[in-house]
Amino acid sequence: MSTAARPYALLAEFDNPATVMHAAEKIRDAGYHRWDVHTPFPIHGLDGAMGLRDSKVGWFTFIGGTSGFTLGMLMIWWMGKVDYAIPVGGKPLFSPIFAVPIAYELTILLGAFGTLFGMFFLNRLPKHYHPVLKHPRFRNVTHDKIYVVIENADPKFSDAETRKLLENVGGQHIEVVED
């Protein structure tokens, strides 16, 4: 690693979900904001321990779904009744009944796109550069280890205090991550 690199964060390793859960509660209560827990799998209850609010992904789904339904209905009405009417057997040129299957499918289609892209937007993904990904030990995050990362940019961060906190809550291999 180059000597010119700036420190980005402190990284602590954990072995099991229960320890990291308590650690997260203590770090939350200590008043940190720019920190994160990196885990190989979602840990039930960790959101609460970190003090995270409920995810807002659902709003993106809602926007996608309603636009899909509206788009489907308007498309079928405009194309079949307004722009180029084809009378067949005296059947109505537009009826919300026969438009349901297509509008329904478009609700789901755009709702799904809204959900996925909403999730990417909220998570600021794709993001192929992240300082923690350069840390050699961090490769185990997708294997079997859990990491707590507290950023230097946090107003409460101090090298000694934060390191001590991480030690107290059971973190092992506390190391500096460089940007």
Place this chain on the structure above:
Amino acid sequence: MAHSAHNVPTFVVAPPPELEREPLVHNQRSFGWISDKIAGIAEGKTPTWWWIALGISVTGMLMMFGMIAYLISTGVGVWGLHQPTAWAWDITNFVFWIGIGHAGTLISAILCLLRQRWRTSINRAAEAMTLFAVVCAGIFPVIHTGRVWYALMPGFLIPFPNANVIWPQFRSPLLWDVFAVSTYGTVSLLFWFTGLIPDLATMRDRATTKLKKFLYGLFAMGWTGSNRHWSNYEKAYLILAGLSTPLVLSVHSIVSFDFAVSQVPGWHTTIFPPYFVAGAIFSGFGMVLTLLIPLRSICKLEDVITTRHIELMCKVILATGSMVGYAYGMEFFIAWYGGNPYELYAFENRAFGPYWWAYWTMITCNVISPHLFWFKWSRTRMWFVFLVSIVVNIGMWFERFVIIVTSLHRDYLPSSWDYFHPTYVDVMTFIGSFGLFCTLFLLFMRFLPIIAIAEVKAVTPQADPHHPLGGAKLGGAH
């Protein structure tokens, strides 16, 4: 990679006996073991059997493409169908393949909403199966139009302002089907990709070559396992499951509208949507078992895809098979009770007419065979389950053949009555579609984790912060 010290305590406090269940991962495997095992299948040396299987599959696939080229260059006359049997193997194969896909979505979406945690070991492979089945299904309605360039040109099926200034016919269920199947394919792909993101990150972090690291990393979107990300991810996954559930139910309902909305005796029945959905799930689970039973023994996955998983799938087959059996009976009852002579004739002709052999093959495979799964003996013998799963697949293909061909071959004018004979082009196109399906599946299992690594880790006891194995202190409070 850290193969050695997975700090799993060996001392376990047994849960109260009334809460005890067979674990989803046998032998208390650690997180590291799960990644090593599953990622190892895609990372290891390519086995010889894989090359042989790929060779056979690619040959089948090329045979199908050759048959399609012959069909397009010559015309649909190379198939055995003609009036009044205007639909035969083409649409049978379409409904067969699209039905197979439904089990994948059922496992990934409906079982997710029902919090059936056993789905995690099988959902990845089942979703892959869905995607590949939809690919196979999509081919048949396109080629059955004969002049495929019309089906593929924007503006004929997909509303697009082309030179003819005319729009598709939105009152036709065939167009609803276009939207249903394309939405189904797209949403299944999105759902599958969402589930793959954390596992692609695992593959990225384990990659030994620059190219692998780049490619896995590219599709892993820069995943770091951040809990702030997991929080949105889990919500998105749940919502996608919530969207896919009404989707999967609607897709086969709309496929059944292709028949039920028409006036043809034997097709014009209101039972079709639920009956088609149940049949689709039935056939799909058959195919999941056909794929997973050899896979689990070749790849030594018995600890992850346990006998309990296989048993549970057999029970789904039993449940949906019973629904299908009920639907067969109810169709006959309504044909009689409805008092319509044409409808009644269509059904008599189905069971006792010239296609009696197809009908009774269907009944044997779909009504009798699933009931073997009432017995634990038959649910726990892998060879037996495998055989029944193939029987189910055969039966469900015959179901679609029976519905389509027996309803069409005798129309209102006895002078045009007909007996359908497939040509070799029909047969080889259908066999070739299995080649395409298997080619895609073999490529999938060679390059991607065939089991959702992160999800399986999450259902082990050591992932539970309230379980002694997850580090919780003894004595209740964590």
